[in-house]
Amino acid sequence: ETGVTQTPRHLVMGMTNKKSLKCEQHLGHNAMYWYKQSAKKPLELMFVYNFKEQTENNSVPSRFSPECPNSSHLFLHLHTLQPEDSALYLCASSQPGLARGEQYFGPGTRLTVT
Amino acid sequence: QKEVEQNSGPLSVPEGAIASLNCTYSDRGSQSFFWYRQYSGKSPELIMSIYSNGDKEDGRFTAQLNKASQYVSLLIRDSQPSDSATYLCAAEGAQKLVFGQGTRLTINP
Numbered sequence: 611e612t613g614v615t616q617t618p619r620h621l622v623m624g625m626t627n628k629k630s631l632k633c634e635q636h637l638g639h640n641a642m643y644w645y646k647q648s649a650k651k652p653l654e655l656m657f658v659y660n661f662k663e664q665t666e667n668n669s670v671p672s673r674f675s676p677e678c679p680n681s682s683h684l685f686l687h688l689h690t691l692q693p694e695d696s697a698l699y700l701c702a703s704s705q706p707g708l709a710r711g712e713q714y715f716g717p718g719t720r721l722t723v724t
Numbered sequence: 725q726k727e728v729e730q731n732s733g734p735l736s737v738p739e740g741a742i743a744s745l746n747c748t749y750s751d752r753g754s755q756s757f758f759w760y761r762q763y764s765g766k767s768p769e770l771i772m773s774i775y776s777n778g779d780k781e782d783g784r785f786t787a788q789l790n791k792a793s794q795y796v797s798l799l800i801r802d803s804q805p806s807d808s809a810t811y812l813c814a815a816e817g818a819q820k821l822v823f824g825q826g827t828r829l830t831i832n833p
Contacts, residue, residue: 652728653768653812653823666820700767711756711816715767 612636614716616701622722625691631719633684633701641706642684643713644676647698659684660706691723727751728815730824739833743800747813747824750794754817757789757796762810762826772798803831 614635623629635642644656658666659678673695675687684701698720702713728749737743749757756775760768774780774787774796786799796815800807810826 652825655820658820711758711814711821712770712773718767
């Protein structure tokens, strides 16, 4: 595997379900990010991890819970979601510091909440 | 108030012409700027970064930055149909990357 991978690629879940999204990067980076991309809206940063420590939570509702066990893996745990949470969820990685804007994105998970 | 603003388009350009994409940003503290390309159904891909005033060229792409005017642009020379995509401008400020909503570019053969 190369680059940034995400699983699953598509997910349909009910509002009472619990599911998790997984991201893995094979680039040797130490910063990882979760973004939400909705139609006709800019990419929204959700969470930032630097060297496994969360450094940014962009006022994300608690029904989204991130986990970063090491610098290569990132999870997003989902529970009690709302239909408006349906979107493309993108994981990205970069080196921290000056190069943090040069981010490499995974293919995304298309989430539909019914 | 939008922090990074782009014309959403669509912008139509004939094949072989120069495509010009523009972006303004509101945070004067932003120091780093990026252009990402996103094909339909795909994730964003970094194509250019620019950190200082002036022009930066990479192949057919030229990024231009004017910090005094808080303006970033991307020129694509000799446009090809494969350049048809949404182009996202991003500015780094307050320790995070802020994206514009993107400009959809269509190159007409």
